[in-house]
Amino acid sequence: KQEVTQIPAALSVPEGENLVLNCSFTDSAIYNLQWFRQDPGKGLTSLLLIQSSQREQTSGRLNASLDKSSGRSTLYIAASQPGDSATYLCAVRTGSARQLTFGSGTQLTVLP
């Protein structure tokens, strides 16, 4: 059974810092990995999708990397802003039915 772990569970940084969120998964036979953002009381917003054949994806200040063989992904946020404060979720798609399995998330607070 696929298991996804996100470390740390919570992170607080001052504005302007560059930061890294970590995601690890136990079964490397994935189709893709997706990073989401969730604001309190809201739905999930897709940030980046990395296919299993890719090593990284970039969108603006966000860069996600994937090392499938070691079962790891990182989300790099450059020059963090208070508006980046949210919970960040990592999910991997695996199995014959291509299910999404989620980590428990990292709650990020960027202090002004």
Next chain:
Amino acid sequence: NAGVTQTPKFQVLKTGQSMTLQCAQDMNHEYMSWYRQDPGMGLRLIHYSVGAGITDQGEVPNGYNVSRSTTEDFPLRLLSAAPSQTSVYFCASSRTGAEAFFGQGTRLTVV
């Protein structure tokens, strides 16, 4: 640009009542799924569908039914609500194996 639309946004039920959570998508995605999100448990898959007329169980299917009569709609039915079903429910859709898009969620309280 509706994307994935869930209704209602909030609902309070009494134990034993039944109800249907609605989910509709306008992206012609074949794959749709329902998750519940609970504190400390993350998002867990309830049921999913790979196309009209095809559904299957996820990790936590007990107490829920689904059907998929059209590509656009994937309703989730609570047969006899229990306090343990108090949760936030999310519907998602995607092309098979591709980027997933989520609705805004339904916050359900069972008293």
